Amino acid sequence: MQAAPETHTQDFLEMRNVNVARGDRIVLHDVNLSIRTGEHVAILGPNGCGKSTLILTMTCQIYPMVIDGMLVRIFGRERWDLTQLRKHFGVVAADLPGERTAVTTGLDAVTAGFFSASTLWPNLHVTDEMRERAGEALERMEASHLSDQLVGEMSAGEKRRIVIARALVHRPQQLLLDEPSNALDLAAQRELRETLRRLAAEGTGLVLVTHHLGDILPEIDRIILMRDGRIVADGPRTELLTEARLTELFNAPVRIGHDEEWLHSW
Ligand SMILES: Nc1ncnc2c1ncn2[C@@H]1O[C@H](COP(=O)(O)OP(=O)(O)OP(=O)(O)O)[C@@H](O)[C@H]1O
Numbered sequence: 001m002q003a004a005p006e007t008h009t010q011d012f013l014e015m016r017n018v019n020v021a022r023g024d025r026i027v028l029h030d031v032n033l034s035i036r037t038g039e040h041v042a043i044l045g046p047n048g049c050g051k052s053t054l055i056l057t058m059t060c061q062i063y064p065m066v067i068d069g070m071l072v073r074i075f076g077r078e079r080w081d082l083t084q085l086r087k088h089f090g091v092v093a094a095d096l097p098g099e100r101t102a103v104t105t106g107l108d109a110v111t112a113g114f115f116s117a118s119t120l121w122p123n124l125h126v127t128d129e130m131r132e133r134a135g136e137a138l139e140r141m142e143a144s145h146l147s148d149q150l151v152g153e154m155s156a157g158e159k160r161r162i163v164i165a166r167a168l169v170h171r172p173q174q175l176l177l178d179e180p181s182n183a184l185d186l187a188a189q190r191e192l193r194e195t196l197r198r199l200a201a202e203g204t205g206l207v208l209v210t211h212h213l214g215d216i217l218p219e220i221d222r223i224i225l226m227r228d229g230r231i232v233a234d235g236p237r238t239e240l241l242t243e244a245r246l247t248e249l250f251n252a253p254v255r256i257g258h259d260e261e262w263l264h265s266w
Contacts, residue, residue, distance in 0.1 A: 010076030012037040012089070012174045012205060013058055017069040020053055020062055027053050028064070029229045037075070037173050038205040042216045042237075045226035046250055051209040054226070055178050058207070059091055086116065090167030092177040096151060096159060106146035106154070106162050110134040113166030130169075137168040140202075141195060157188025164195060174205040181215050193217060213241065218261035225249050 013035040020028035028050045035041055043051050056062040057072070060082060064070055074080060075088055096109055097118040104112075104119040111126055111134040112119050120126060138144050143161040146154065151162065160180065167175060180196075181189045193215070200206055200219040208215060216223075216237070223240040225233040227249060233240055241263060246254040257264050 016071040
């Protein structure tokens with residue numbers, strides 16, 4: 001059975017006057033941003049411009065500087081118990097979390113997502129409902145056949161499906177993905193795009209950080225361009241995904257090719 005995402009009537013995100021320091025430097029400056037629940041957004045910008053920091057701020061893994069007028073509201077609330085908040089969106093990390101046993105299967109790795117753990121350590125209390133929902137998440141990723149396969153023996157593309165399934169166990173309505181196609185071969189990139197399109201069609205909002213225009217699904221209509229820790233443009237793809245805008249953003253010549261609704265750059 002396919003699980004529908006949980007529905008939220010509140011905006012996924014509202015940020016006002018957000019400044020974030022890392023180390024002894026301010027790396028996000030005066031960010032103002034709203035994202036509706038279920039909205040699809042791609043964030044682009046040169047290395048080090050603050051994209052991952054912005055995602056970490058959205059997921060409350062990093063906190064902004066406390067200044068007058070600063071606001072971060074997630075699903076309508078400024079204060080969250082983090083364990084509760086994690087149930088409301090899914091975060092697709094670059095890889096599965098590090099430590100696991102030699103016998104961690106696909107189903108174990110996905111079920112461990114309920115505990116933000118790398119595997120099902122003996123002290124974790126796994127309920128039948130958790131196993132069932134982990135099975136549903138694998139099904140949604142068309143990855144049920146990976147349930148019993150050892151994670152250590154999976155290909156990069158197969159592991160990426162497991163990583164996304166983990167992020168889906170709480171049936172989130174918003175999924176945050178930071179460079180999801182990194183290290184994937186051409187077939188696995190294609191699989192990933194098809195997977196994300198399916199999730200988008202089911203109503204899961206995608207917030208995607210990427211360096212590859214090919215990752216920007218036709219469903220993603222809103223583009224945010226960042227440079228030097230600032231949002232420098234926020235608007236429709238037709239206006240922002242142009243050679244002129246990207247050449248200016250990356251300070252280097254960017255050429256864009258079109259293949260129906262898809263773009264690629266070189
Ligand atoms: N743990 C850290 N401690 C101190 N500074 C950091 C840390 N992580 C990142 N930074 C700095 O914060 C700035 C923004 O980094 P961030 O990772 O958000 O950029 P990014 O746009 O995601 O880059 P990339 O495209 O290379 O992944 C960079 O100048 C980086 O050097």
